[in-house]
Amino acid sequence: xxxxxxxxxxxxxxxxxxxxxxxxxxxxxxxxxxxxxxxxxxxxxxxxxxxxxxxxxxxxxxxxxxxxxxxxxxxxxxxxxxxxxxxxxxxxxxxxxxxxxxxxxxxxxxxxxxxxxxxxxxxxxxxxxxxxxxxxxxxxxxxxxxxxxxxxxxxxxxxxxxxxxxxxxxxxxxxxxxxxxxxxxxxxxxxxxxxxxxxxxxxxxxxxxxxxxxxxxxxxxxxxxxxxxxxxxxxxxxxxxxx
Numbered sequence: 001x002x003x004x005x006x007x008x009x010x011x012x013x014x015x016x017x018x019x020x021x022x023x024x025x026x027x028x029x030x031x032x033x034x035x036x037x038x039x040x041x042x043x044x045x046x047x048x049x050x051x052x053x054x055x056x057x058x059x060x061x062x063x064x065x066x067x068x069x070x071x072x073x074x075x076x077x078x079x080x081x082x083x084x085x086x087x088x089x090x091x092x093x094x095x096x097x098x099x100x101x102x103x104x105x106x107x108x109x110x111x112x113x114x115x116x117x118x119x120x121x122x123x124x125x126x127x128x129x130x131x132x133x134x135x136x137x138x139x140x141x142x143x144x145x146x147x148x149x150x151x152x153x154x155x156x157x158x159x160x161x162x163x164x165x166x167x168x169x170x171x172x173x174x175x176x177x178x179x180x181x182x183x184x185x186x187x188x189x190x191x192x193x194x195x196x197x198x199x200x201x202x203x204x205x206x207x208x209x210x211x212x213x214x215x216x217x218x219x220x221x222x223x224x225x226x227x228x229x230x231x232x233x234x235x236x237x238x239x240x241x242x243x
Contacts, residue, residue, distance in 0.1 A: 013074075017073070019119075022037060022081075022121075036140060043118050044066065044081070044142055045064065047123055048061075048064045048083060048142070052085060057103075059087050060087070061085050061087055063141055063144070064141070067134070067140070068136060068138075072138035082126065084126045085127050087129070089130075158208060163214050167218060170193075174218075177190040178230055201215075
């Protein structure tokens with residue numbers, strides 16, 4: 001892919017409405033113009049309950065939310081259902097870093113093991129600390145059946161050149177890491193760089209930031225999968241003993 005190739009960028013241009021397979025118009029008495037479809041809500045509650053049982057932690061779930069692109073106007077046919085269980089990490093253990101690592105590991109194992117889909121969208125589970133800032137512009141409480149952060153229609157005026165240049169630069173960094181003589185170290189470094197890049201963009205400008213859109217392009221064109229898969233294979237090899 002070259003900076004002038006915007007085929008992946010076109011797929012993430014904001015839509016005029018939320019996904020009709022997930023959302024529907026509400027009754028007037030709800031004082032909301034759009035709500036989660038009841039069959040979708042029921043399905044997500046069942047999934048969340050199974051995930052909570054799998055986690056094996058005896059703390060209350062304070063909320064279950066739907067966030068990410070499917071709770072926003074930048075959804076696509078391949079968007080994940082980002083399903084978050086909100087808990088207070090400090091109620092699990094005083095060592096918050098341990099709790100975070102433990103729950104992230106459980107989340108990764110669950111998502112690798114299961115391929116659960118709702119309305120054609122893969123469900124991605126995540127445990128969120130109630131004290132953790134969340135920068136998404138669309139957050140819907142499945143428990144309370146109301147918007148926590150209601151999305152606003154986005155302008156489609158995106159600096160495509162800047163997005164494509166940023167994506168191209170990160171692709172070059174990934175290529176360099178994959179060809180490095182110290183590949184595993186280089187991969188870890190570029191993964192951290194990409195993480196910081198996306199986070200800074202979300203914090204500064206939200207879903208349509210140059211950095212976040214560049215990240216989505218890397219995910220769509222397979223560059224992130226190649227980076228993470230190669231890193232995993234190299235890590236396993238580093239711990240293996242040849243015959």
